[in-house]
Amino acid sequence: xxxxxxxxxxxxxxxxxxxxxxxxxxxxxxxxxxxxxxxxxxxxxxxxxxxxxxxxxxxxxxxxxxxxxxxxxxxxxxxxxxxxxxxxxxxxxxxxxxxxxxxxxxxxxxxxxxxxxxxxxxxxxxxxxxxxxxxxxxxxxxxxxxxxxxxxxxxxxxxxxxxxxxxxxxxxxxxxxxxxxxxxxxxxxxxxxxxxxxxxxxxxxxxxxxxxxxxxxxxxxxxx
Amino acid sequence: xxxxxxxxxxxxxxxxxxxxxxxxxxxxxxxxxxxxxxxxxxxxxxxxxxxxxxxxxxxxxxxxxxxxxxxxxxxxxxxxxxxxxxxxxxxxxxxxxxxxxxxxxxxxxxxxxxxxx
Numbered sequence: 001x002x003x004x005x006x007x008x009x010x011x012x013x014x015x016x017x018x019x020x021x022x023x024x025x026x027x028x029x030x031x032x033x034x035x036x037x038x039x040x041x042x043x044x045x046x047x048x049x050x051x052x053x054x055x056x057x058x059x060x061x062x063x064x065x066x067x068x069x070x071x072x073x074x075x076x077x078x079x080x081x082x083x084x085x086x087x088x089x090x091x092x093x094x095x096x097x098x099x100x101x102x103x104x105x106x107x108x109x110x111x112x113x114x115x116x117x118x119x120x121x122x123x124x125x126x127x128x129x130x131x132x133x134x135x136x137x138x139x140x141x142x143x144x145x146x147x148x149x150x151x152x153x154x155x156x157x158x159x160x161x162x163x164x165x166x167x168x169x170x171x172x173x174x175x176x177x178x179x180x181x182x183x184x185x186x187x188x189x190x191x192x193x194x195x196x197x198x199x200x201x202x203x204x205x206x207x208x209x210x211x212x213x214x215x216x217x218x219x220x221x222x223x224x
Numbered sequence: 225x226x227x228x229x230x231x232x233x234x235x236x237x238x239x240x241x242x243x244x245x246x247x248x249x250x251x252x253x254x255x256x257x258x259x260x261x262x263x264x265x266x267x268x269x270x271x272x273x274x275x276x277x278x279x280x281x282x283x284x285x286x287x288x289x290x291x292x293x294x295x296x297x298x299x300x301x302x303x304x305x306x307x308x309x310x311x312x313x314x315x316x317x318x319x320x321x322x323x324x325x326x327x328x329x330x331x332x333x334x335x336x337x338x339x340x341x
Contacts, residue, residue, distance in 0.1 A: 027332075028297070131248035133334050134256030140249060178272055210272070217327045221264050 011046025018068070030071030030084075038063040058096065058110040063117075063162040065090035073132065082128040082191070089118040091157065100160040113161035127176070146174040148183075151190065166193040170201070179210040246325035248333055249303075255335040260286070262312040262339060268321060270304040278324035281307045283317055291317060302326065309314030314341040 004109035018172035042060040065088055072083040096111035123146050130143045132138065157161040167190025174183040187199040209217035228280045232332040266283060276298040283292040291312060297307040307321070317339065322332040 127247055131251075131255060132333050135251065135254040137254075143249070209329075213327050 013040045013045045013130045015044035017041075027182045028074065030069075032069050034067045036067065037164060038064045038065060047216075049147075059112045060095040061112065062093045064093075067108075071128075073128070074212075078133045079129075081133050082125045084123045084125060086121045086123070089116070091116055094158075097099070097158065098160050105160070106178065107162065108161075113156050113163060114158040115154055115161075115163060116157050117152070119150060119155040121148055121150040123148045141175075144176050146176065148172055148174060148185070150185070153190075164193045165191070167191045168194045172201075179207050181205040181207075242314040245300065245322050245327075245329040245331045245333065246272045246274050246321075247319065250323070251302075251319070251335070251337075253337040256337065258338040258340050261339050262293070263309060265306050265308050266319060267299070268319075269304045273326045274305065274323040276299070276302070276305060276328060278330075279305060280320075280322050281305050282320045283309060284320070285317055286315055288322055289319075312339045314339050321325060 010166050016038055016220075018036055020034055020037040020154040022032055026032070031040045040063065041121050042058050061220065067086070067088045069084060069086040071081075072085075073081045075081055089188045091113075092115040094114055097107065097112050098111040099109045100105060100107050126138065127146070127147050130138060141194040148170070152168045153166070154163070155165040169188040170185040171188065172185030173184060174181060181204075183203040183205075185201050187201055189195045189197070211217075215223075247270065248255075248268055249271050252267045253263055254301065266281065268281060276296055279296055281292065281296045282290060286289055291310045292307045293310055294308055296307050299306055305321070315338070316336055318334060318336050320332075320334045321332065324330050
């Protein structure tokens with residue numbers, strides 16, 4: 001990670017695991033709601049000077065999260081149907097709360113505050129366009145692209161805190177292959193707390209179930 | 225900490241769009257197309273092999289009457305499903321498909337094509 005005024009940092013962020021359940025699906029209206037919880041393990045990320053830049057959290061945290069997704073496939077206008085809106089709202093519960101000196105306001109431990117975070121994502125699936133609306137004869141590469149615009153938001157939810165409300169835009173494109181996906185997005189500050197420079201983030205996801213269809217890709221019941 | 229959460233939030237949002245189950249890659253007649261004459265078959269090509277025993281392709285006219293005959297036959301190493309059709313008169317036809325890919329994930333979709341007068 002490179003940020004103006006800081007060293008270039010490398011290494012792992014804090015280890016996070018998540019559990020997700022989908023209690024409601026409406027296929028006709030392409031709508032679903034899911035709930036989940038993420039557990040962030042403090043002090044599991046990169047250490048040293050680079051770790052400091054990466055803000056390797058000292059406190060673990062639990063983050064209950066609500067997700068939704070709505071496709072516009074039920075709209076009777078062809079070019080609108082490939083749009084999809086997704087969103088999430090989470091609440092971070094810190095294990096170790098930040099404490100400050102009541103007289104000076106200076107932090108007296110390295111805890112963190114509770115926080116709200118959420119976001120919205122608007123996507124346009126060219127795969128959906130070519131397979132459900134109209135095949136314009138675009139190449140298979142183009143049909144695997146999904147342009148995306150996202151807005152991420154965080155806000156402190158307890159006092160004292162060292163954080164501030166932030167908004168961050170992401171504008172980019174996703175390419176989904178059979179066994180992997182690549183996403184590249186420009187990160188654009190949404191308010192003063194997210195700086196004044198445009199950044200970039202790239203993600204590379206591997207699908208183990210497609211890479212290893214005869215082991216990890218099989219139902220657990222068939223492993224034995 | 226806040227910045228980490230921001231990046232995590234951005235990372236989480238796009239991931240909802242990214243999965244690699246069997247998607248319809250091509251169809252013949254093409255999705256949303258207008259064709260002249262009645263095709264004898266319809267073929268659907270997927271991005272990965274599908275299990276024909278757990279996959280269906282139905283073609284219906286505007287009244288919901290089935291115009292496909294028989295079960296879908298797998299071709300091209302399981303990536304293509306082909307179904308024979310009854311003679312189609314001019315009109316709009318809806319294709320509804322449900323497939324199970326070889327990694328057991330289910331996907332579904334529908335589209336229309338038009339037979340011109």
